[in-house]
Amino acid sequence: MSFSCAVITVSDTCYNKTAIDKSGPALLEAIKENFPGARSMYALVPDSYDEIINLLKTYCEQNINLILTTGGTGLSKRDVTPEATKSIIEKEIPGITQTMLLKSLEITDMAMLSRAVAGSKNNSLIINLPGSKKGALECFGFIKSIIPHAIDLILDRKENIKDTHSQISKHNQENKDLKPNTTSKVKILPSALRNRTSQYEMISFDKAFNIVKDFSKNFHDIEEIPIEKSLDRVLACNIITNTPFPPFRASIKDGYAVIAADGAGERVVKTGFAAGDDTSGLFVNLGETVRVNTGGCVPEGADAVVQVEDTSLIEADEQGNEIKIMINKAPICNQDIRSIGSDISKSTILFREGETISSAHIGIFATLGHLKIKVYRRARVGLLSTGNEICSIKTENLKPGHIRDSNKLTLLNLLKTFGYTANDLGIIKDDPDLLKQALQDAFTHHDVIITTGGVSMGEYDLIKEILKVDFDATILFGRVNMKPGKPTTFATCQFNGSTKLIFALPGNPVSGTVTCRLFVIPSLRTYECSRNDTYHLFKARVNVQITGDDRWDFRRVKISELAATNPVKIATEVGNQISSRLNSCVGAQGLLIVPARFNTTNLPFFLDAIMLYR
Ligand code: AMP
Numbered sequence: 001m002s003f004s005c006a007v008i009t010v011s012d013t014c015y016n017k018t019a020i021d022k023s024g025p026a027l028l029e030a031i032k033e034n035f036p037g038a039r040s041m042y043a044l045v046p047d048s049y050d051e052i053i054n055l056l057k058t059y060c061e062q063n064i065n066l067i068l069t070t071g072g073t074g075l076s077k078r079d080v081t082p083e084a085t086k087s088i089i090e091k092e093i094p095g096i097t098q099t100m101l102l103k104s105l106e107i108t109d110m111a112m113l114s115r116a117v118a119g120s121k122n123n124s125l126i127i128n129l130p131g132s133k134k135g136a137l138e139c140f141g142f143i144k145s146i147i148p149h150a151i152d153l154i155l156d157r158k159e160n161i162k163d164t165h166s167q168i169s170k171h172n173q174e175n176k177d178l179k180p181n182t183t184s185k186v187k188i189l190p191s192a193l194r195n196r197t198s199q200y201e202m203i204s205f206d207k208a209f210n211i212v213k214d215f216s217k218n219f220h221d222i223e224e225i226p227i228e229k230s231l232d233r234v235l236a237c238n239i240i241t242n243t244p245f246p247p248f249r250a251s252i253k254d255g256y257a258v259i260a261a262d263g264a265g266e267r268v269v270k271t272g273f274a275a276g277d278d279t280s281g282l283f284v285n286l287g288e289t290v291r292v293n294t295g296g297c298v299p300e301g302a303d304a305v306v307q308v309e310d311t312s313l314i315e316a317d318e319q320g321n322e323i324k325i326m327i328n329k330a331p332i333c334n335q336d337i338r339s340i341g342s343d344i345s346k347s348t349i350l351f352r353e354g355e356t357i358s359s360a361h362i363g364i365f366a367t368l369g370h371l372k373i374k375v376y377r378r379a380r381v382g383l384l385s386t387g388n389e390i391c392s393i394k395t396e397n398l399k400p401g402h403i404r405d406s407n408k409l410t411l412l413n414l415l416k417t418f419g420y421t422a423n424d425l426g427i428i429k430d431d432p433d434l435l436k437q438a439l440q441d442a443f444t445h446h447d448v449i450i451t452t453g454g455v456s457m458g459e460y461d462l463i464k465e466i467l468k469v470d471f472d473a474t475i476l477f478g479r480v481n482m483k484p485g486k487p488t489t490f491a492t493c494q495f496n497g498s499t500k501l502i503f504a505l506p507g508n509p510v511s512g513t514v515t516c517r518l519f520v521i522p523s524l525r526t527y528e529c530s531r532n533d534t535y536h537l538f539k540a541r542v543n544v545q546i547t548g549d550d551r552w553d554f555r556r557v558k559i560s561e562l563a564a565t566n567p568v569k570i571a572t573e574v575g576n577q578i579s580s581r582l583n584s585c586v587g588a589q590g591l592l593i594v595p596a597r598f599n600t601t602n603l604p605f606f607l608d609a610i611m612l613y614r
């Protein structure tokens, strides 16, 4: 659709050039992307009631179809964009601002403080957007779909309005027709008709792991975040600095700045400086010294610092000020001086893309005044439990056959120990419509969805089928030759133009936990381009006889060392290994990998194991 559009940035600081306007250009870009035919213009005004009104009036007189303002909607004294807008619009359109509010509240409570106004004047639609680039783009995204129709209505373009209305009613009709099938196309089969063998090929753990890692490599989104929130995130660019540190010659000791060539002997104390004092203009001459503190500037002329411990007082005035001191030990040139850039030199690559940000990295960002940092975006993760028998943890009196949802909190906290947060998307019954609805909602706001339960062979195990049939998902694997975790499923689908990853984990608590560790965490790491090893393999000594299952078995074990002087690691199972018994994960320090059909009578023997650091 072709229309004219103006973006007005309202900001004192941008207007005074003490800040750079990021929101206005970003909105222009978003308009170009969403409405390629639109002709856009841009203006920058201070937070001045009169100037805002004048500009809005001018644009309305010029019949600009869409006027977006960004900024001046806050609560500070100078924020008057809504008042100025209100004073000129003829018809207010509260639905637009309410939509922005409701949707923004899903992201942040701060939205409660938004005061945006939207409405029409003459042939123009005017909408106030927040001042921050993020807020402005988000709000624009929430309302962009109605802009063409709103402009048609304002301009009374009857043909277009009719078209839109007929499209809407057709869409409603189609949805109504679909309703009886609501909304899932999957039906629970009568038990006699269900499959008795799985249609999914059983693949090896290694193959499944590689599929997960390879698929998770496809995401390299970058975002800029404040350094305060950057711990454990992965750098998305090299960090090069043009600021040397220290930026001045700094003393390493509390002592005296001297000329080394003067050697040991008497010095006249010219003056004294504390750390933080500006020493510029002061010059140390032969025979003189200046008192300095650790971290303070070394004045010009001086080429060494002598620590106070290597000096003695010769003469002081009545107030106790030093007049003369003795340097007891001949100084060496540059002694106890940090030269400019000795900690961080100029124009070097300080950190490289791919590094995981530690507390020390953050300290260095702070030193250099890098307040924001580019990192790889993490996946937005949603977690839902499924099962007719699964109840909220708050359920006091469980009905017969019901149990509380332990998977949700186990997995949320397991993710947390690796630094990832996930949204709790509730407990969903084994009902095709409800599951479809829940997955659809989950896909709307998340990149990675983890489900537990509903992937085995029961007639109520519907997840795989719903993913395939309702979401046209590709099941990358649906069965793995491992124990616990045989029915672990990894799938992908497109939703609203973006790729979703789905980990449908088995419901048994141990299975969910082990497969979350072995598949989900590595995937989330890879998604954010982290090069950290997800797990560390080692050889474990087993002292008791073990008979392998027909699948590869990941047994939860404690690890001890053979002796204080012998670091050989001994693996001892943490009790009964049945996959419902979450107790086997409590205190487990490793996963012992017992190959399928493993059998040996030679004790002790060694097997691969995975170290569980957390
Ligand atoms: P499913 O994978 O749905 O066949 O479930 C396998 C077993 O795990 C059953 O005994 C379920 O009751 C149990 N289970 C499934 N989901 C959960 C959950 N969220 N919390 C605790 N146990 C669960």
Ligand code: MG
Binding pocket: 386, 387, 388, 430, 453, 454, 507
């Ligand atoms: Mg179930």
